Amino acid sequence: MNNTTRILTVDDSPSMRALLNHALSGHGFDVSQAEDGMAALDWLAMNEVDVVITDINMPRLDGFGLIERLREGSRHRDRPILVLTTESSDEKKARARAAGATGWIVKPFDPEKLVAAVRRVSH
Amino acid sequence: MTAEEIQAIFFAECEESLEAAEQGLAACREGTQDSDTVNAVFRGVHSIKGGAGAFGYVALQGFTHVFETLLSDVRDGTVPITESLTDVLLRALDTLSDHVTAARDGGEPPEDGALLAELTAAMAANAGAAPTAAPEPTAAAPSEPVAAASPEPESASDDFDFDLDLDALLDDISGEIQPEAQEAAADAGPPRWSVRLRPHSGAMRNGSEPLLMLREMSDLGGRCDVCDVSSVPPLDSFDTGTGYLGWTFSFPADVSEASVRDIFDFVGDDCSLAFGADAEMPPVQHRDVATPAPAPVAAPAEPVPTKAAPSVAVMAEKPGESEAARAALAANGSAPPAPPAPGQSIRIELGKLDKLIDAVGELVIAQAMMAQRLAGQGLAVAEEMAMIEGLTRDIQESAMSIRAQPIGSVFSRVPRILRELASSTGKHVRLEVSGESTELDKTVIERLGEPLTHLIRNAVDHGIEPADERIAAGKTAEGTLTLSAEHRSGRILIRIGDDGKGIDRERVLAKAIEKGLVTADTVLSKEEIDLLIFAPGFSTAQQVSNISGRGVGMDVVRQNVKDLGGRITIDSEPGKGTTFTLTLPLTLAISDGMVVNVGDQTLVVPLANVVESLRPEPHEVQGLGANRSMINVRGRFIPVISLAQSVGAAQAVCDPREAVLIVVETEGAGRAALMVDAICDQRQVVIKSLDTHYRSVEGVAGATILGDGRVALIVDVDSLVSRSLASTGAAASLAEAA
Numbered sequence: 093m094n095n096t097t098r099i100l101t102v103d104d105s106p107s108m109r110a111l112l113n114h115a116l117s118g119h120g121f122d123v124s125q126a127e128d129g130m131a132a133l134d135w136l137a138m139n140e141v142d143v144v145i146t147d148i149n150m151p152r153l154d155g156f157g158l159i160e161r162l163r164e165g166s167r168h169r170d171r172p173i174l175v176l177t178t179e180s181s182d183e184k185k186a187r188a189r190a191a192g193a194t195g196w197i198v199k200p201f202d203p204e205k206l207v208a209a210v211r212r213v214s215h
Numbered sequence: 216m217t218a219e220e221i222q223a224i225f226f227a228e229c230e231e232s233l234e235a236a237e238q239g240l241a242a243c244r245e246g247t248q249d250s251d252t253v254n255a256v257f258r259g260v261h262s263i264k265g266g267a268g269a270f271g272y273v274a275l276q277g278f279t280h281v282f283e284t285l286l287s288d289v290r291d292g293t294v295p296i297t298e299s300l301t302d303v304l305l306r307a308l309d310t311l312s313d314h315v316t317a318a319r320d321g322g323e324p325p326e327d328g329a330l331l332a333e334l335t336a337a338m339a340a341n342a343g344a345a346p347t348a349a350p351e352p353t354a355a356a357p358s359e360p361v362a363a364a365s366p367e368p369e370s371a372s373d374d375f376d377f378d379l380d381l382d383a384l385l386d387d388i389s390g391e392i393q394p395e396a397q398e399a400a401a402d403a404g405p406p407r408w409s410v411r412l413r414p415h416s417g418a419m420r421n422g423s424e425p426l427l428m429l430r431e432m433s434d435l436g437g438r439c440d441v442c443d444v445s446s447v448p449p450l451d452s453f454d455t456g457t458g459y460l461g462w463t464f465s466f467p468a469d470v471s472e473a474s475v476r477d478i479f480d481f482v483g484d485d486c487s488l489a490f491g492a493d494a495e496m497p498p499v500q501h502r503d504v505a506t507p508a509p510a511p512v513a514a515p516a517e518p519v520p521t522k523a524a525p526s527v528a529v530m531a532e533k534p535g536e537s538e539a540a541r542a543a544l545a546a547n548g549s550a551p552p553a554p555p556a557p558g559q560s561i562r563i564e565l566g567k568l569d570k571l572i573d574a575v576g577e578l579v580i581a582q583a584m585m586a587q588r589l590a591g592q593g594l595a596v597a598e599e600m601a602m603i604e605g606l607t608r609d610i611q612e613s614a615m616s617i618r619a620q621p622i623g624s625v626f627s628r629v630p631r632i633l634r635e636l637a638s639s640t641g642k643h644v645r646l647e648v649s650g651e652s653t654e655l656d657k658t659v660i661e662r663l664g665e666p667l668t669h670l671i672r673n674a675v676d677h678g679i680e681p682a683d684e685r686i687a688a689g690k691t692a693e694g695t696l697t698l699s700a701e702h703r704s705g706r707i708l709i710r711i712g713d714d715g716k717g718i719d720r721e722r723v724l725a726k727a728i729e730k731g732l733v734t735a736d737t738v739l740s741k742e743e744i745d746l747l748i749f750a751p752g753f754s755t756a757q758q759v760s761n762i763s764g765r766g767v768g769m770d771v772v773r774q775n776v777k778d779l780g781g782r783i784t785i786d787s788e789p790g791k792g793t794t795f796t797l798t799l800p801l802t803l804a805i806s807d808g809m810v811v812n813v814g815d816q817t818l819v820v821p822l823a824n825v826v827e828s829l830r831p832e833p834h835e836v837q838g839l840g841a842n843r844s845m846i847n848v849r850g851r852f853i854p855v856i857s858l859a860q861s862v863g864a865a866q867a868v869c870d871p872r873e874a875v876l877i878v879v880e881t882e883g884a885g886r887a888a889l890m891v892d893a894i895c896d897q898r899q900v901v902i903k904s905l906d907t908h909y910r911s912v913e914g915v916a917g918a919t920i921l922g923d924g925r926v927a928l929i930v931d932v933d934s935l936v937s938r939s940l941a942s943t944g945a946a947a948s949l950a951e952a953a
Contacts, residue, residue, distance in 0.1 A: 105262045106562065107225035111269050114221060149258050163421070172422040178265060185483065194422040195481035200268030212431060212481065213422065 097214045098122045100139075102132040102146035102158065103176065108199075112145060115203035121210065129153025133161060136168060143214045144173045145197065148188075159192040172213035176201075224562070225266040229315045232259035234627050236308055241630055244301045250290070256304070257286040263315065274324035275314045278331065282307050285334045294337060303333050309631055406468060409440065410475060411489040413461035415500040418485040425486070429462065431478045437464040446499045458486075461496045565657075568618060575614045576805065576901035582607045583898075583922035611805070619801075620660050622700045622709070623651035625667060629698060632668060636675045642682070643693045644675055644713075650700035655707050655801050659779055663709075663799070666775040670711045670795050671696065673769065678715030678793050688790065690714065697794075706781075706823065707801055712794035718787040720744045727753065745785040749773040777933065780806065780823070780916075798823075808929060809877065810896040810921070813859045814867030817927045819900055819919055820889065824879040824932040828894060836871045844871050846888050848878060853886045856939050861914060862928070868892045884937045889930075902929065914938060 099121050101112040109125045116123045124139065126132035128150040136144075144162070148155035155175050162168040172194040177184055188196050194213050197206055236259030242252045264279035286304070288294040313325040414425040429439070443461035447453075466475065472490055479486055487497030582603060589597055626648050637643050679685075679694035686692055697712040720741060727733045727747045739747075747753060751770040776783045781799035800806055800823065808819035809828075835847045836855070845852045855876065859867030868874040868890070876888040900919035905912055905928075916931035 104258075105228055105265060107221055107228050107266050108262075108269070110221040110224050114218075149254070149261055151255075151258070170422045172424075178261070178268070189421065189481075189483055189485075192421050199265050212427065212478070213424070214427075 096120060096122045097142045097210065098124070098140065099143045099145060099210065100124045100126060100132060100135060100141045102126045102129065102144065102150070102155070104128050104147065104150040108147065108176070112206070115201070115206050116210070118203075119207050129155065129158035129161070132158055136162070141171070143210055144168075144171060145176065145210070146173065147176045156191040163192045174209055174213065222270055225270060226315070226319045227562075228266065229263050229319075232262050233308065233312050233315065234624065235259045237305075237627055237630060240301055240305050240308060243296055244298070244305075248296050253286075253290050253296075257283065257290050260286055260311065263311065267318070270318075272318040274327075275318045278311060278314050278324075278327050281331050281334050282311060285338050288338055294340075300337060303330075303337055305630075305634060306330060307334060309634065312631075407465040408468065408472075408491070409463055409465040410437075410472075411461060411463045411496045412479075412486055413443075413497045413499065414458040414482070414486040416456045416458060416485075418458060418482050419456070420485070423482055423485070425458070425482075428478050428482070428486070432464050432466075432475065435466070435474060435478070436470050437466045437475070439463070440465050443496050457499065459499055461499075463496070563617075572614050572618065575611050578607055579611060579805075579899065579901055580920045580922075584924055587922035615656065615801070615805070616654070618657045619654035620657050621652045621654050622660060622663075622707075625660055625663050626651045626698055626700075628664065628668075629671060629696075632671055633675070633696065636672065640675060642675055642679050644679060645693050645695045647695060647697045648699070649697075653700040653702060653707060655799065659707075659799055659801070662775065662779055666772040666797070667709075667711070669769070669772045674711060674713040674715065674793065674795075678713040678717075680716050684716075688716075702801075707799045709797040709799065710794055711797075712792060714792040717789040717791055717793050718745050718748070718785070719789075723747055742785070745787055748785075749783070780821070782823075805899055805901055808898065808900045808919070809894060810898065810900075810927065811858070811875075811877070811891040812893045812895055813862065813891050814864035816859075816862060816864040817895070817921060817925065818858065818862065818891075819927050819929040820877060820879065821916065821929065821932065822897065824881065826878040826880050826886065828875060828877045830875055831871060833872045846871065846876060848888075851886075853878065853888055854940060855888045855890055856936060857890045858930070858935075859890070859892075861935055861939050862930075879932050879936065881933045881936045884933075884940050887936045887940070889932075889936075900927075900929065 097120075099116055101109055101116075101123060102125075103109045103112065104127055106127075109127075113123045113125065124135065124141070126135050129146070130152045132144070132146065133153070144158075146155040146158055153161070159173050159175075162171060162173065173192070174195045174197050175188045175191075175193045176199050177188065177196050178199045185196060195209055197209050236256045239252050239256035239259070243256070260279055260283045264276055264283050267276035267279055285294065289296060289300070289304075294300065307330055310325055310327050310330050314327070316322065317324045412428075414428075418425050433439070439462055441463040443463070444459070446461070447459040476488070479488060487500075489495060489497055586600055586604070589600060594600075629646060629648070633644050633646055674696055675694070679696075680688070680690075682692040685694065695714045697710065699708075699710045699712075701708050724733075724739070724744050724747070727744075727750065728735050730750075730753060732747060732750045732753065733739065749769050749772070753769065773783055776797055776799070779799055781797055784796045784798070785793065786796065787793040807822035809822055809825055811818055811820055829848070831846055837845050837847070837852075839845055839854075842857075842860075844855045846855050855871050857867070857869060858864070859869065871888075871890055874890045874892060875894055876890055877894070878886060878888050880886055902917045902919060905915055905917050908918070914931050914935040916929045918926050918928050921927050
């Protein structure tokens with residue numbers, strides 16, 4: 093098994109993807125990007141990944157929809173998925189959890205917290 | 216990738232977000248208020264907020280936060296979409312746009328206190344039970360000053376909003392709100408303190424792994440003191456999904472409880488925690504009885520949005536109807552052109568693209584040179600050559616299409632211009648846009664904004680009448696501005712039309728005479744009078760306004776359009792309105808030209824100017840003084856201009872009867888016939904600017920490289936014709952008389 097943790101970041105905002113990429117690549121993660129839920133599904137159909145980090149509000153297929161689709165299939169049922177959220181209210185967290193997210197990252201994120209969150213859910 | 220580069224991406228994205236939000240709001244105002252549209256607006260603002268937070272633009276983030284909160288209420292259906300609301304939202308969007316500009320250029324953030332108060336008021340108005348749509352200040356929260364909603368802005372409400380933002384910001388920054396269990400930790404005794412935990416079934420859902428938490432606790436300095444296996448049932452009643460094991464971990468005193476709680480942040484109620492030495496081990500939760508769903512918080516009024524598109528109840532009172540309306544919209548396909556299904560796309564630095572275009576230009580030239588060489592060897596019809604020719608054209612077209620952008624990016628700025636005009640002139644104007652997906656070259660698009668803005672301001676300021684005048688004339692109080700774009704025979708036509716009073720030709724003529732632009736006895740056709748408004752220093756505004764009455768506007772517009780290789784024409788009807796038509800090339804880099812020989816020189820005449828070419832019959836040419844002549848083209852006399860004389864070419868044909876005449880249409884001087892020796896070819900030429908390689912020369916638009924490697928000048932027909940007609944003074948007025 094590969095030692096590098098492979099991450100797929102899903103966000104419709106190019107700058108947010110760039111920021112995630114910037115923060116994660118520096119810590120030795122192998123980062124791939126998708127611009128929305130549909131693109132992420134396409135990518136995940138062909139590639140292996142250890143952790144998915146996804147924004148919630150996106151065109152075509154949003155973050156919750158993406159998680160739902162991934163949890164439906166067997167291949168990614170137990171995949172750690174972190175959602176990016178701008179709010180840290182308990183309600184939002186419960187929602188994310190109920191929707192099938194493993195954890196969350198509150199935007200704007202601190203790179204170290206981001207890395208810690210990824211480490212927390214990945215092997 | 217550096218931080219600056221990421222920021223640059225962010226600002227490019229802000230532009231797109233603003234545009235998307237603007238379109239969404241416009242659609243809302245037109246009555247399209249479905250969840251997709253509202254969500255698109257929300258998403259635009261939301262994404263700006265995300266980036267603003269990440270890059271530390273506090274003012275921008277503060278403003279977007281309030282804006283977003285209101286939009287979120289609108290999306291959730293708690294704030295109904297009314298005309299006054301969309302009005303506030305549109306103004307908020309304008310301010311947001313200023314905020315973005317300020318953040319990008321490092322300028323002062325705009326004054327947004329009053330607007331923030333309005334946004335907050337819009338939320339507050341609907342927060343209470345009272346469903347009054349009026350901005351009557353209902354007490355939003357008992358402790359907050361009601362002043363927030365009052366019409367006088369600034370001071371008090373300003374402070375209030377700032378506090379509100381700060382709270383939100385602090386919330387975002389601090390992330391978690393720590394539970395009040397801190398004292399318990401303090402009591403836990405100095406040497407070590409312990410925590411008991413028992414993961415439940417849910418702790419293994421959603422890709423969570425309790426083992427990782429145990430590992431993280433050890434990394435933190437925790438030690439597993441006890442593993443409680445007492446609840447593990449006999450094998451036959453064992454449920455793999457239930458958490459039977461419990462652990463007691465002890466930590467040194469310098470490890471805070473908060474840092475341990477952090478580890479369990481993600482699992483929430485799916486793992487019971489008990490802090491303190493005397494705490495009991497939490498009981499096992501069996502799956503069927505257990506997990507009454509993450510207790511109090513997980514019972515939101517609306518269902519958890521697991522659907523791809525959370526449906527939004529807009530105008531909740533008549534759900535059936537709105538549903539039907541939506542279906543109808545979808546059926547007849549008149550739903551707004553949803554943001555073009557974003558295909559896969561990448562961002563390319565413009566410089567790289569320009570390099571490609573340049574290379575393609577060179578390729579076109581090289582190919583032409585090779586064709587010429589082959590022709591010299593008697594191989595003109597080589598099949599391979601035809602293939603290369605076809606491929607070159609394909610590559611060229613693809614390369615150009617990469618640079619092509621929909622004109623919508625320019626049109627989308629118009630609503631804001633109209634709003635600003637509405638507030639300064641009091642004239643409300645409805646906008647009708649068509650053809651916004653028409654594509655043209657990026658450089659053309661970039662330089663189109665200014666003349667377009669001028670024309671629109673002009674249309675509203677001078678064209679469209681004040682409401683009372685309109686009603687008196689039997690028109691609707693609200694004026695209409697029509698913007699359209701379309702491709703026509705390799706060029707693009709942009710029309711800016713208003714339904715105003717049309718050009719007042721008497722006044723225009725009087726003004727022109729007064730300004731000395733024409734003499735009092737000049738007889739001018741309607742069209743010629745209309746064109747006078749483009750004359751430098753012309754302004755008919757009785758009251759010089761700060762919008763378009765500076766008298767520099769229209770001639771600058773014409774100059775801008777001309778610089779783009781385009782033309783502008785006016786079509787005005789008194790009482791009905793005025794339409795300006797801009798004819799522009801699709802690109803500035805390549806154009807169609809007629810290659811002509813004049814004595815020892817080869818020149819290119821842009822095809823855009825060419826009307827026809829002919830070899831005159833001797834009786835059609837009439838001499839006029841020593842070295843001028845006119846030609847009769849189907850009963851109309853037009854002046855003949857010797858291209859050889861204009862460019863100083865030697866050994867040219869100088870008798871029009873033996874020459875070829877190219878009839879050209881010009882902007883300022885009507886038609887003229889250019890006299891040349893022969894027409895050699897008609898083909899695409901790659902335009903090289905003379906300014907960058909040499910210097911600007913009057914009468915020359917640029918240069919190109921011919922197939923044989925020679926440089927040929929491209930004639931600037933407009934300036935060449937007007938210059939050579941002016942040099943013989945009377946010619947123009949004689950042409951008129953004839």
